[in-house]
Amino acid sequence: MTQAGAYGQRLGQFLRLKDAPPALVARSLRSAELAVTETRNDQPVPGLSGSLAAEDAFLVSLKLHDYPDCEVWERGKSIMKTDIRAGTTYLYDLKRDPRYVIDKPFHSLFFYIPRSALDGIAEQSSAPRIGELDCQVGVGHDDGIIRHLGASLQEGLRRPDEANQLFIDHMMLGLTAHVAQAYGGLQRTSAPARGGLAPWQAKRACERLESDLGGKLSLQKVAAELDLSVSHFSRAFRISIGLPPHQWLLxxxxxxxxxxxxxxxxxxxxxxxxxxxxxxxxxxxxxxxxxxxxxxxxxxxxxxxxxxxx
Known part of the structure; x- marks a missing residue:
């Protein structure tokens, strides 16, 4: 099966890495693939990065290593040079062919968010469709939430066998919702439902989760069986049970x-x-x-x- 999005092996090729970098994939919004990839090269061969296929999707990157005097390209042209600091978040629009000159060691997390995932978040929030994200060239953001989610997912990337699918789905859903609100202007038009699951829903959800202690079952699948959106199910489950699904499973x-x-x-x-x-x-x-x-x-x-x- 051909990989569709800019994560894992495709992102590794873009950055001219010898081996496919570790990635975690969630399929929790309209069956859209959300992914996080950790990329690192301490001894890169200097040169311009590859080019990613243009698509209606975004990369949100948490920089884990300083990268001074970074030469940034868009649409085939060198745009500017900027100093990148560890702990800073940058957003890239894949329709603009973002690239950069690789001439120093780098270490980053890249979160892949397709348009369909943002549309799903807006739909579940009863909000208007999100336009473009705030992807200003060379502009970094001091985003504590991205750093926190990135640190949690980094643990999963280092020990992928221990990262159950519920955890990956939960984290990537939270990250996508945060990006939609912080950089896409998402505003809820109605308050989220405050109630928990009906008793039969809670019982069925727990039985389904417990039937797969290995954690391969996705949030999307359990939510769909109850005819609920993923975000509604996650919120209602926590209200009814007292823990998010992935923690309850542990x-x-x-x-x-x-x-x-x-x-x-x-x-x-x-x-x-x-x-x-x-x-x-x-x-x-x-x-x-x-x-x-x-x-x-x-x-x-x-x-x-x-x-x-x-």
Missing amino acids: HQRVKAAKQLMSVRDLPLTEIAMSAGFANQSHFTRVFSSIVGASPAVWRREALGGSSGEA
């Missing part, structure tokens, strides 16, 4: 692990896999953060004896 994994540790003398590695964790270290990290003790310590105390596992 608690269910811990619950399943506790049951396995209480009744069967299984190795922790097997318990981790059975409860939907990527590996034992992922299991230990999540379990410890939720329970306040490592799995081995919890099992030792729960069984009232000693377990040989550390």
Whole structure:
């Protein structure tokens, strides 16, 4: 299947990277692909970047490394030079063929947002369609929300096996909504629904999520089964259950692990896999953060004896 958007391998080719950079993809708005890609090259070969296919989409980039005297191009012409600072956010309109001269080490996160995703956000917010985003050449933004979301997604990029699809969908949906409001002028024309899910909806949603402890199920699929938009479902689920779907799923994994540790003398590695964790270290990290003790310590105390596992 051919990749459609400017992320992952295509973005790596644009930046002339030898290997495809890590990317996480969400499909949560009108089946649009939203993605985040981490790009880095500490020893680039100097030259102009490649060119991305023109499309009605945007790249939002969080710079993780200073890049002084950056020569920026648009529509085949050199436009200006500007100093780029780590922690700053820049927006690029892919209809304008944005490029730049690569002549220094770089490290960035790129969030790929197609027009259809912005249209979906506006529709779900009962707001007018967004026009153009604020993509001024060379203008950076001090955006704390992008930095926070970027840091969370960077953890997922470094350990993709541990990033469940609900988490990726949740983060990318939040980022797209923020971009629409901060740089697209999105304004809600009606207040968001304040109520939670109906009891039958909450029960069904929990059953569907619990049926896939591995976290491959998307927010879009669960929301569609309840005939709700993704943003409405996420908000209503949190109101009814007390946690966002991806965090609730982690608690269910811990619950399943506790049951396995209480009744069967299984190795922790097997318990981790059975409860939907990527590996034992992922299991230990999540379990410890939720329970306040490592799995081995919890099992030792729960069984009232000693377990040989550390």
